[in-house]
Structure formats: C-alpha cells, structure tokens
Amino acid sequence: MTERQIAVLHFRPIEPWVEHVQLLGERLELRHEGCDCDLEEMARRVAALDGEVDAIALQGIARTLRLGRDRVEHQDAARVYEAAQRTPVVDGSGLRDAMERWAVRLAADAQPGIWSRKRVLMTPGLNHVGLAQALEQYAEQVRYADAELFFNLPDFAPMETLGLAGSLAVSRLSSLSFRLLFPQPGTPQHPRNPRLFRWADILAGDINAIRRYAPRDLKHKIIVAEWADEEAIADLSERGASILVTTMPSLGDEVSRHTAAVFEACLAALRPDKASPLSENTYLNLMADLEWQPAIRYLQPEEAEVNLFAFVIHPLSLKFIHKSPKFWWTRYLPDRLVERFAAELPPMYLSRITGIQSPATGQKVEGILIALGATPREFLRRDPAFAYRRLIKASRIAERFGARIMGLGAFTSVVGDAGVTVAQKADIAITSGNSLTVAATLEAAKQAVVKMGNSLEEAHKGCVMVIGATGSIGSVCSRLLAQAVPNIILVAPRPEKLIALKRTIEQETPGANVTISTTADEYIGQADLIITTTTAVGQRILDITRCKPGAVICDIARPPDVTEEEAALRPDVLVIESGEILLPGNPDFGYDIGLPPGVAYACLAETALLAMEGRFESFTVGRNIDIERVKEIYRLYKKHGLQLSGLRSHGEFLSDEDIARKRELADRLRANPELAEQWAREARARQGRRPGAQTGPAGERGGLNRWFPVATAAGAVALVVGSLLGRRGNH
Numbered sequence: 001m002t003e004r005q006i007a008v009l010h011f012r013p014i015e016p017w018v019e020h021v022q023l024l025g026e027r028l029e030l031r032h033e034g035c036d037c038d039l040e041e042m043a044r045r046v047a048a049l050d051g052e053v054d055a056i057a058l059q060g061i062a063r064t065l066r067l068g069r070d071r072v073e074h075q076d077a078a079r080v081y082e083a084a085q086r087t088p089v090v091d092g093s094g095l096r097d098a099m100e101r102w103a104v105r106l107a108a109d110a111q112p113g114i115w116s117r118k119r120v121l122m123t124p125g126l127n128h129v130g131l132a133q134a135l136e137q138y139a140e141q142v143r144y145a146d147a148e149l150f151f152n153l154p155d156f157a158p159m160e161t162l163g164l165a166g167s168l169a170v171s172r173l174s175s176l177s178f179r180l181l182f183p184q185p186g187t188p189q190h191p192r193n194p195r196l197f198r199w200a201d202i203l204a205g206d207i208n209a210i211r212r213y214a215p216r217d218l219k220h221k222i223i224v225a226e227w228a229d230e231e232a233i234a235d236l237s238e239r240g241a242s243i244l245v246t247t248m249p250s251l252g253d254e255v256s257r258h259t260a261a262v263f264e265a266c267l268a269a270l271r272p273d274k275a276s277p278l279s280e281n282t283y284l285n286l287m288a289d290l291e292w293q294p295a296i297r298y299l300q301p302e303e304a305e306v307n308l309f310a311f312v313i314h315p316l317s318l319k320f321i322h323k324s325p326k327f328w329w330t331r332y333l334p335d336r337l338v339e340r341f342a343a344e345l346p347p348m349y350l351s352r353i354t355g356i357q358s359p360a361t362g363q364k365v366e367g368i369l370i371a372l373g374a375t376p377r378e379f380l381r382r383d384p385a386f387a388y389r390r391l392i393k394a395s396r397i398a399e400r401f402g403a404r405i406m407g408l409g410a411f412t413s414v415v416g417d418a419g420v421t422v423a424q425k426a427d428i429a430i431t432s433g434n435s436l437t438v439a440a441t442l443e444a445a446k447q448a449v450v451k452m453g454n455s456l457e458e459a460h461k462g463c464v465m466v467i468g469a470t471g472s473i474g475s476v477c478s479r480l481l482a483q484a485v486p487n488i489i490l491v492a493p494r495p496e497k498l499i500a501l502k503r504t505i506e507q508e509t510p511g512a513n514v515t516i517s518t519t520a521d522e523y524i525g526q527a528d529l530i531i532t533t534t535t536a537v538g539q540r541i542l543d544i545t546r547c548k549p550g551a552v553i554c555d556i557a558r559p560p561d562v563t564e565e566e567a568a569l570r571p572d573v574l575v576i577e578s579g580e581i582l583l584p585g586n587p588d589f590g591y592d593i594g595l596p597p598g599v600a601y602a603c604l605a606e607t608a609l610l611a612m613e614g615r616f617e618s619f620t621v622g623r624n625i626d627i628e629r630v631k632e633i634y635r636l637y638k639k640h641g642l643q644l645s646g647l648r649s650h651g652e653f654l655s656d657e658d659i660a661r662k663r664e665l666a667d668r669l670r671a672n673p674e675l676a677e678q679w680a681r682e683a684r685a686r687q688g689r690r691p692g693a694q695t696g697p698a699g700e701r702g703g704l705n706r707w708f709p710v711a712t713a714a715g716a717v718a719l720v721v722g723s724l725l726g727r728r729g730n731h
Contacts, residue, residue, distance in 0.1 A: 003027045004269040005053040008262055009045055010034040011060035012184050021251040023266050024289055030262065039076050039178075043083040050084035057265035058091045060182045066093075066129050067146060070170040074178075088268045088278050092260025095267065095283045096226070097130025099260065102287070103247035103294040104134035111296055114222070114243070115139055116427060117399040121200035123210045124149050126173065126181065131204055131224065131247065139202070140400060148192045149213050150176065183208040191215050201400060207232050214239075227256045237299040244297045255295040306364045309611040310398030310406040310428075311353075311604045312391065313593065314372040314379075315342070316559050342373035343382075347394040349401070351590030356583050358612045358640040365611040367604075368401045369591055370394045376411045376559060384416030388425070395426035404616040405429040407607030410558045418472050419621035431610060433603025434473050435620040437556065439634040440579030440602040440644065441473075441531065442480060445554045448576050448647055449529055451659045452550050453667060462528035463487040467520050467541055470497035472623040473556065474533045476630060479505055481531075482512040489515045489523045521546055529554065532561045540566075545683040547573050549676050550666030554578065564650040569683040572665040575649050581605035581637075582645040596653070599645040606633060612640050 006028055014034035021028050035042050049056055063077045081089050108115055115138035122132050125144040136142045194215040203210050207225035211232060219240035226248045236244060246256040248263050267283045276282045298304035318335050353367030372390050379387055391412060398406045406428055408419055413432035423430040464481050468474040469490035482488050482505045492498050498516040505514050517523055520542045530553045534541055541561040549572050555562050556578035567575040580599050587598045610619055613636050620629060647654045669676040
C-alpha cells in the first residue's frame, strides 16, 4: 500500500521524527520537523517541500485570525502559504470549526450532561469559533479570555457583547507575533487573573494557552482542546483537572496527539480531486466516512467511578437563626421580614456530599447540596409557581455540577404537584424521595411497635390510624398498611378524597376494615400505631392525651405535627420521626443537616440510592405514589446495604433504655385501665394550662431546626439590615 507523505512543520525547535498512521483505510507518513527561525526561513522550508510531499501542515501559524464574527489576515503570514505552488499548505482552518462542532455534539451524546449549564471560558476564543458556538448551545454562559491573555486587559468579552471589542481585538492581534498568539508547550509561566478561571467550569481552546495562563489549581475543571500529549496530560492531572476532551480524531492513540492542521493535511492528501479547494465543503464527505468519538479522558481516575446526584433542602423555621451563636442578634429583627427576604433568595450551593459507596457493587456516589430560603409557611403562602421557579433554577445548578438526578427535600417534595412540573421542565431526573420515605416509615413503625411490647403477630391484629391519609405519602402508607393490619382509620380534611381512598383499599384488600374521619380525636384512642403526614403548619393535628397507653406515633410531617412539649404530656406514648437512613461507606455531607454523621433523611437516601443503582430517572413524582415503586426502592435499599439508623424523637436518638422506660410505664397503664384514665385526665389538665396549647404561630412549631443553611440566614439578614441602613442613609 502506497503511503501518502505529510510534512508537519512546527514553528518551534524540535527533534525531527517520523510516524506512520492510518486514516480512512489509507496509510500516511507524517514527517515532523521544527524551525527555530523567522517567517522568511519558514517560507523557504515550505518552498523546498513543494512537490515533494502530498500536503504540508503548519503548526503554530495561521493565515486567518478569527474571533467571534470578525476575521482578519495576519499581515506576515501570506508569504509562507504562497511559497508552495503545487503542494497544499494548511493550518487546520479548513475543518477546525466543523470538527469541533461535531466533537461537542458527540461528547454530549456519549456523556449526557457533560456540557449542561456549565460556564465556559474560551482560552482563547481566537480561531475556535466553532467550538465556542457549539458549547454555547449547552452552556449557561460562554466568555472569552482573549483580552486577558493577549493584552493583560480586564475581562470584557462575554459572547453576547464581543461586538466592537472583538473587532478591535482581532485588528490588533493581526500584528502580534505567532509565538504570542500560539504559545509554545511547556510549564505555566504567566498566569492571568485567577478570578476569571475560578468562574469557569470549562476551559476550552488551545492546550498550550490553557497550561501557560491558567492558575495551578484546576480542580473539577473540564479541559477541551484539539490535542494533548503525555506531558500536557500529566500537567493537567497534577493540577487537579477532572476531564480532558480532545476534539480531533485519534490516529491510533487514546487521546488525539494531532492538531487540526495535521488532520486537515491528511484529508487534503486523501481528497479524490486534487484540484478541489482547501475548504470545509471539500472535506465534509471525507469527514462523513469517519467512525470516531472524541476522546473523553478522566484525569482523576477516582472521579470516573462516581455518579453524581443533587438534593434540595430548605429551612423548616427561623429558630435556628435565633439560636445560632453567630446570628443571635437576629431575634431582635422582625421574624416575618427576615422570613420573607430569605424566601426571595435564589437557590445556592451549600456543599458536596462525599464518601458514599455501595458494598454490593462498589459504585461510588457524590451529592451536591442546594438550599432554598423559603420556610414551609412561605411555600404555603405563595403560588406553587414560586417553588417551581426556584426548583428549576436549582436543577440548573445541579446540572452545572454534573448531577444527573435531583431529590426534593421537605416541603419541596409536596408543594404544588409534588415534582411533576419540575420534572417536565428540568433537564435532569427528579425524585421526591417519597417512595423510600414510605418504606422507611413503615420499617421504623414496625420496629417501634415491637419495642413497645407488641409482637409482630399482635401488631398485625391491631389498629392503625393514618392522619393526612389522602396525601401522596399518606395514601400509599394506608394502602400498604391495610394489607398487613385488619383495622385502619383514615383521617383527612376532605371527605370526598377519603371516600375514594376507602373504596380503593376495599377493592385492593377485601376484608379490610376501613374507618374514615375528618378529625382524629374521636378514634385516636383505638390506634396502636398512628402515622401522621400532613402539611398543616401551625395547627394541632391530634390530641396526644387521648392516645391509648403504649401507642406509637410515627410523625413524618415537617415541621412535625407533634411538638416536643406535646409529646412530654404522655411519657408512655412513643413519638418517633420517619426512619432515617444510614448510608453505606463513609459519608461526609460537608454541612450540618441536623443528623449524626452518615445518617440521611429517607428522601435524600432515595436520591443517593438511585444514583448508586445508575437509575437516572424521575422515579417518584406526583401525588399518586406507585406501590410497586415503593417495593422496588425497598429492594434496592436491601441490595445496596442501606439500613435504618435507629429510632429518633425530636432530633434525638432513643436508646433501648429510653424505650424500655416508656414500655414499662405503658405496661402499667395497660394493666390498670382506671390508672390509665386518671393519667390521661391529668395530661389534659396540664395541656389546658399550657399557653398556646391548641395552636401556635405558623412555621414556629417543631423545636430547633438544624436544616436552615447558615448562608441563607446570612443572606436574609444582610438584605434586611442593608435595606434598613439604606433607608436611614437616604434620609
């Protein structure tokens, strides 16, 4: 097979070398040689090769300079290109745009989300117009570092404002040395403004410029360039860059070591009609025959094995701000003012969750914790669109960090249509976490009932009450419990929904004894287990003094339906939260979510579990939770080694001794009905003497809330104080 011969002239000193490659079924010989010379000498080298080889590739020289929509001929380059009359002389400009556009699309198909919502810094944008335009279709913003790199000027050129500045820059660039325009390989020597590089998620452009001008710390950055050699890969890896994407086809290597100039020279040599012009149109049909993928190389091997998720939290009350040592003085500001300002804050990144790993598959997952500022009262006060807008923005933050699924915590999982609208409008999967919340709740309730003195057999013969039974979590809990317990009482405020749920349960579970009521107090004394899952902020949902001795209340409402003060009225009744989950591995949340190390709320655990399984789908959304989904998530829960962390009550874990004392008291009351009645009367008397026993200010119930992000608190307070001081200054 006859080899086509390509001369590759580097505008820098190198040791000459020859390599043999194959492209489109043809063999090619690439002869590399360097020139530590001026353009006159380079022109003489080109003239000497004219007619001796099939194509000449120029490395480090470009005849045309393009930035944005502007282009100009370099004033000194023409003589080099015109030195050859028979052999085509190319610099990559004939196909660079097309190949970079194609590479961006192929990479997005191969690795969904790799570009999504990212901040891109063109380093530089010079002669990478196609790359910039392709990334702009996916990215949040594309900015240019050209002014910073070439002229040491402040950053001034986002894509949409390049305009006149771009024209002036291109005109000025046309007189600069090629060695300044196209930096030589080597270690960084002239880092530019680090703020500009910190802003970016993606550095795209010239590999040598990126290495020369970027700061040492490139942690979590994605690098996009035409090519990279082993020296460049080692340098970027050492500096912490996450991913390297090369946009030119590899000619036998893991990543492309060849520039657009070399690749264009190869296609120029292979074009069927030697008289055809050296343009993109000439190359397109040859490019269409390529079978290739842009190389996507993880520079930090451990990151390649990690699946990313995101999770949204928000404050359940303002008490955490008031009790914080840093913000104790906020108690002297009007709560409603602080609360409303906090609600208006945009979603914000809080921390990165690390260290989660499945013992079954070894799959590692990491999470992005995102905070909203609204309390439950603010969510209820406003139109659901208020929450939707913020959750959609949160999903874009999640995308930017590379997450492929986002979980909705606390009120965000039930507001409006419980995630349906957000899932439709977000470009990543969404889950409310309610499937695992149901499974964990039932598991925790079962353990609690047994620990309070009922065997499993007795528990299956008892009576269960579900308050908030027609809600998304309450309804599926009711349906599952009806299959295990013969007597079930459903409580919810809307009769028509209760009737519909009763009929559904009776159809699914013939023989179930279903009682429905719009209030709990009339039937609460019959229930061995009470599950309460409401969104009734600031209202008393049940009268704990009427509970039977030894009853278990599983309170999964947020804020809780049973306050710590109310629970204290009946020390024989066990009040627990929904089951919190101990995640496998060595989880580090990077932020205090109010739980012990490694322990997560079930809704967060569901999101992490789906990432662990690689199920990037909107698993639980809407108000009608599929029972089969609950069973499926419970199967995954068992598969990946998750487990309940223990029983908790009002933020504190209950020891076996704590429960034993409650059980002992409950046994005494069960054995003596008269004593039990006397105990209940005394509890009601204490309840009546408590100020605000019937109701409390909305959003202020539930004890100390440790979920409130300190950053949100600071932002709210800053806005309030700034507003007050600003007004004072204006007067």
